[in-house]
Amino acid sequence: MNINSKQLQAYLLLLPAFVFLVGFTHYPALATIFDSLMSTPRAGRAPVFVGLENYQVMIEDPVFWKSVTNNLWFALATIPLSMGIAIFMALWVNDKIAGRSFLRMSYFLPTVLPMIAVANIWIFFYTPDYGLINQALQLFGLKSQNFLGNPDLALASVTVVAIWKEAGFFMIFYLAALQTLSPSYREAAQIEGASKWYFFWKIQWPLLMPTTIFVLVNALINAFRMVDHIFVMTNGGPNNASSLLLFYLYEVGFKFWDRGYASALTMVLLAILAIVGLLQFFLLDKRTHYR
Amino acid sequence: MKKLVSLASTLAASLCVSTAALAQTEVSFYFPVAVGGPVTKIIDGYAAEFNKENPDLKVVPVYAGSYQETVVKALTAHKANKPPAAAILLSTDTFTLIDEDAIVPFDNFVKTDEERKWMKDFFPAFLLNGQIDNKTWGIPFQRSTVVMYWNKQAFKEAGLDPNTAPQNWEQLVSMGQKLTKRDASGNVERWGIQVPSSGFPYWLFQGFSTQNGAILANSEGTQVAFDDLKVIEALQFWVDLSQKYKIHPPGVVQWGTTPADFMQGKSAIIWTTTGNLTNIRKNAPFEFGVAMLPENVRRGSPTGGGNFFIFKKAPEAEQQGAFRFAKWLTQPERAAQWSIDTGYVAVSPAAYETQALKSYAADFPPAVVARDQLPFAVAELSTHDNQRVTKALNDGLQAALTGAKTPQQAMKDAQAEANRILRAYR
Amino acid sequence: MTARAYTAKPASSLTEAGWLGTLGAWVLAIAWILPLLYALWAAFHPAEYATTFSWSAPLTLDNFVAAWHAAPFPRYFLNTIILVTGILAIQLFLCTLAAYAFARYEFAGSNVLFSLMLVQLMVMPEILIVRNYQTLSSLGLVDTLFGIGLPYFASAFAIFLLRQTFKTVPKELVEAAQMEGASTLQILRHVYIPLAKPTYLAFSLVSVSHHWNNFLWPLVVSNSVESRPLTVGLQVFSSADQGIDWSIITAATLMTSAPLLIGFLIFQKQFVQSFMRAGIK
Numbered sequence: 001m002n003i004n005s006k007q008l009q010a011y012l013l014l015l016p017a018f019v020f021l022v023g024f025t026h027y028p029a030l031a032t033i034f035d036s037l038m039s040t041p042r043a044g045r046a047p048v049f050v051g052l053e054n055y056q057v058m059i060e061d062p063v064f065w066k067s068v069t070n071n072l073w074f075a076l077a078t079i080p081l082s083m084g085i086a087i088f089m090a091l092w093v094n095d096k097i098a099g100r101s102f103l104r105m106s107y108f109l110p111t112v113l114p115m116i117a118v119a120n121i122w123i124f125f126y127t128p129d130y131g132l133i134n135q136a137l138q139l140f141g142l143k144s145q146n147f148l149g150n151p152d153l154a155l156a157s158v159t160v161v162a163i164w165k166e167a168g169f170f171m172i173f174y175l176a177a178l179q180t181l182s183p184s185y186r187e188a189a190q191i192e193g194a195s196k197w198y199f200f201w202k203i204q205w206p207l208l209m210p211t212t213i214f215v216l217v218n219a220l221i222n223a224f225r226m227v228d229h230i231f232v233m234t235n236g237g238p239n240n241a242s243s244l245l246l247f248y249l250y251e252v253g254f255k256f257w258d259r260g261y262a263s264a265l266t267m268v269l270l271a272i273l274a275i276v277g278l279l280q281f282f283l284l285d286k287r288t289h290y291r
Numbered sequence: 292m293k294k295l296v297s298l299a300s301t302l303a304a305s306l307c308v309s310t311a312a313l314a315q316t317e318v319s320f321y322f323p324v325a326v327g328g329p330v331t332k333i334i335d336g337y338a339a340e341f342n343k344e345n346p347d348l349k350v351v352p353v354y355a356g357s358y359q360e361t362v363v364k365a366l367t368a369h370k371a372n373k374p375p376a377a378a379i380l381l382s383t384d385t386f387t388l389i390d391e392d393a394i395v396p397f398d399n400f401v402k403t404d405e406e407r408k409w410m411k412d413f414f415p416a417f418l419l420n421g422q423i424d425n426k427t428w429g430i431p432f433q434r435s436t437v438v439m440y441w442n443k444q445a446f447k448e449a450g451l452d453p454n455t456a457p458q459n460w461e462q463l464v465s466m467g468q469k470l471t472k473r474d475a476s477g478n479v480e481r482w483g484i485q486v487p488s489s490g491f492p493y494w495l496f497q498g499f500s501t502q503n504g505a506i507l508a509n510s511e512g513t514q515v516a517f518d519d520l521k522v523i524e525a526l527q528f529w530v531d532l533s534q535k536y537k538i539h540p541p542g543v544v545q546w547g548t549t550p551a552d553f554m555q556g557k558s559a560i561i562w563t564t565t566g567n568l569t570n571i572r573k574n575a576p577f578e579f580g581v582a583m584l585p586e587n588v589r590r591g592s593p594t595g596g597g598n599f600f601i602f603k604k605a606p607e608a609e610q611q612g613a614f615r616f617a618k619w620l621t622q623p624e625r626a627a628q629w630s631i632d633t634g635y636v637a638v639s640p641a642a643y644e645t646q647a648l649k650s651y652a653a654d655f656p657p658a659v660v661a662r663d664q665l666p667f668a669v670a671e672l673s674t675h676d677n678q679r680v681t682k683a684l685n686d687g688l689q690a691a692l693t694g695a696k697t698p699q700q701a702m703k704d705a706q707a708e709a710n711r712i713l714r715a716y717r
Numbered sequence: 718m719t720a721r722a723y724t725a726k727p728a729s730s731l732t733e734a735g736w737l738g739t740l741g742a743w744v745l746a747i748a749w750i751l752p753l754l755y756a757l758w759a760a761f762h763p764a765e766y767a768t769t770f771s772w773s774a775p776l777t778l779d780n781f782v783a784a785w786h787a788a789p790f791p792r793y794f795l796n797t798i799i800l801v802t803g804i805l806a807i808q809l810f811l812c813t814l815a816a817y818a819f820a821r822y823e824f825a826g827s828n829v830l831f832s833l834m835l836v837q838l839m840v841m842p843e844i845l846i847v848r849n850y851q852t853l854s855s856l857g858l859v860d861t862l863f864g865i866g867l868p869y870f871a872s873a874f875a876i877f878l879l880r881q882t883f884k885t886v887p888k889e890l891v892e893a894a895q896m897e898g899a900s901t902l903q904i905l906r907h908v909y910i911p912l913a914k915p916t917y918l919a920f921s922l923v924s925v926s927h928h929w930n931n932f933l934w935p936l937v938v939s940n941s942v943e944s945r946p947l948t949v950g951l952q953v954f955s956s957a958d959q960g961i962d963w964s965i966i967t968a969a970t971l972m973t974s975a976p977l978l979i980g981f982l983i984f985q986k987q988f989v990q991s992f993m994r995a996g997i998k
Contacts, residue, residue, distance in 0.1 A: 016811050016815075020871035021871045025836060025842070106750045108981075113978070114932070114951070114973060115932065116930075117948070117973055118756075120966045132751075143478065146540060151693045151695055168749065196731060224844075237543060237685075239687075254846075262847045266844065273839045353941060354942055371854065551768075574962075
């Protein structure tokens with residue numbers, strides 16, 4: 001077998017997968033740049049080049065800015081909280097603990113449930129007066145809250161659902177990493193008489209760093225694409241208080257049918273993901289030094 | 292005889308249109324089922340019956356999901372040059388459908404005196420959203436209005452006459468104050484009144500604004516009057532219900548949980564669609580009443596729901612078939628039965644003269660409240676680029692209801708946004 | 718916390734959760750399954766007990782019957798099953814070939830192509846819904862199950878996982894097979910694929926649970942009962958004009974997630990291990 005035919009074979013093996021990768025990832029990403037510079041085609045009116053007009057509209061659009069800030073808060077809350085809870089979960093079920101397999105199952109359960117389905121149940125939890133959370137609040141003599149109808153609480157309410165959904169998923173990665181750590185660290189620490197807290201911070205946490213970075217990247221991506229529950233719970237309201245970027249993109253693209261503007265919004269999401277990509281590259285690079 | 296007539300009509304059709312008309316013409320019919328099972332069975336039944344009576348036509352219903360999904364599907368098919376012959380779509384989509392050059396007016400098909408009379412027989416309120424530039428683009432079919440449901444047991448408890456609903460805004464406030472019940476620590480156990488404001492608050496708000504004498508949009512769909520003083524006052528009243536009088540839950544109230552709140556006894560009065568009648572009748576554990584919305588300077592409610600449209604790019608024979616189906620569907624007897632089966636309002640006064648609907652109404656008076664309200668009903672808010680303009684208003688309403696903006700500021704901002712969007716259509 | 722931690726240190730203190738840890742773990746676990754517990758409560762009791770809790774509430778299956786008849790769920794189930802298995806089969810086939818090429822071939826541009834492939838890990842098809850929808854509609858595939866699956870046929874995640882696994886296959890095994898005159902595809906089939914079974918299982922579980930639960934893209938693409946998967950069907954069903962009936966919605970929720978839920982409870986270990994394996998790079 002000569003080099004050329006071997007090379008050709010490799011390309012042939014790659015071809016089918018790359019047709020789809022290019023067709024639905026690379027091509028649309030590039031085409032979006034072009035679309036974002038064109039007007040939206042309407043009946044009998046072909047799209048025309050409008051330069052940066054769609055971006056001009058975006059900068060002047062308060063709903064866009066609201067969605068951006070919401071999304072940043074959403075990311076700032078979901079990422080550390082879901083990761084923090086995930087670490088606790090992983091440490092617990094990695095220990096000898098009563099009912100370990102039940103605990104592990106409970107934590108992981110939200111990962112296999114469809115978000116769109118459980119969001120309906122969360123609506124009940126958040127219902128004013130007789131919803132589960134408000135029944136509990138009133139039991140303690142606190143005032144009933146209109147969680148989804150109050151702009152100060154709506155975003156926090158949908159954030160909690162996202163954390164609930166994600167923590168168990170991230171736990172798995174930490175659990176996997178914990179189980180691959182050499183037992184010799186623990187034995188040494190035990191001989192030294194170190195506390196759990198000390199052992200975690202000084203030994204486990206640094207060793208878990210690669211996992212943390214992996215989970216962080218996933219959490220970052222998810223923070224910009226988890227919108228299923230918004231459709232059921234708030235539809236972005238009240239007054240856009242819980243609108244996230246991808247949700248607004250859906251509204252512009254598939255309710256207003258404004259393709260040009262939707263493409264400009266897509267570019268923002270792509271830019272954010274590119275930053276995450278660079279961040280990952282940079283962090284992973286550091287990680288190799290660390291090793 | 293019947294056979295002869297159908298033979299003659301087939302012959303005539305074949306002579307006039309083409310030889311292809313001899314064969315069966317398939318009339319695809321998109322229907323939005325947001326409600327689920329039973330309605331699909333009714334529509335399937337209609338199609339089968341119609342096809343039997345009209346052997347040259349074959350109506351094929353396609354269930355496309357919610358209104359939103361159905362209009363998307365119909366427009367996509369239109370752009371691909373494979374539109375359905377007919378569809379039931381939101382009456383507020385009329386401008387969008389015209390802007391996309393997707394539909395033809397019914398005037399194109401109306402030839403005989405009988406057909407002209409048919410066009411005049413609908414409730415005028417239901418035709419408002421479908422008539423633009425003196426042409427009728429949509430025929431009403433699946434229509435509703437906003438009505439008021441009240442809990443008679445709660446009225447009794449509050450020392451009110453359980454058989455009289457509030458008739459005007461003042462009574463709404465005074466009765467609401469009596470109906471609102473708080474426990475020792477000040478927690479509300481029952482609200483006096485609840486008007487949902489999630490999802491599509493503009494529709495319920497049109498109750499308040501109409502009662503205050505305001506019309507939100509011109510009939511060309513190019514101008515809105517969100518910052519009209521009467522509109523701002525109407526919004527102020529809605530806000531006051533919770534902030535000043537404390538008889539309405541604060542913040543944005545979920546549309547989806549409002550019927551449940553009512554049946555749980557958490558709200559003594561609610562405003563919601565007539566389409567909820569069957570649901571509440573089946574599930575409320577107490578006696579309830581249904582009434583027209585209260586009046587202020589006048590009575591008023593928007594209409595809602597779907598119209599029958601015929602698609603422009605469908606072949607002539609299919610369009611004609613769709614037109615015949617539309618006429619058939621809206622006959623008084625059928626409209627009456629449809630209303631009884633679904634709770635929607637029958638589309639013509641003649642339907643309410645049928646024996647079936649008369650005896651049903653005698654047995655269950657709430658069934659005709661929506662009809663009685665129709666003389667006061669106005670067109671549902673509809674403009675060019677409808678979804679966007681509506682969102683501008685929705686956002687403003689929610690901003691005011693949650694206290695983020697004053698009603699005046701909220702409506703001023705909504706007006707500015709709507710002006711920006713509508714500039715292109717003037 | 719600190720006082721206790723520094724004083725009491727039995728030999729196993731680093732592997733045993735203390736009472737505080739145990740308490741915390743259980744409180745969290747119960748909070749985490751509360752939505753499921755509530756769904757079970759509301760679905761199996763009559764509507765009047767949907768929001769109140771009483772030991773004397775009678776049990777019923779009526780809600781499931783009502784939900785089943787209220788929407789074309791059998792068709793939705795069929796659609797989801799076709800979608801999920803179809804996507805998985807094509808993914809496994811395409812990605813095996815591509816992973817094999819990346820793992821065991823040297824060719825010009827392999828690094829560039831590999832990086833290009835990894836882009837999909839960041840930019841999932843749902844981010845590009847607007848443009849991908851146009852692609853589908855120009856192919857005439859809107860409102861088809863095939864169209865819903867299409868953007869997911871090539872999975873960078875699968876290629877990446879399989880490539881890592883294939884790289885660990887000992888060269889000697891491959892050479893031995895070559896000596897016996899096996900062709901490239903035969904070697905792939907009889908040496909690589911059997912050895913990568915755990916990876917296949919891991920990816921399959923991840924893929925199935927992802928596509929069973931996927932919502933946004935199917936929502937955009939599907940318009941009719943014939944192409945609508947369970948998630949979208951459930952959304953159409955629960956956003957009815959009539960408002961929320963929790964008994965029926967929880968029954969529908971349990972129904973739609975039951976296959977995954979039951980599968981998860983039975984194969985819990987494999988599930989967790991699969992996700993773990995998929996997460997380790």
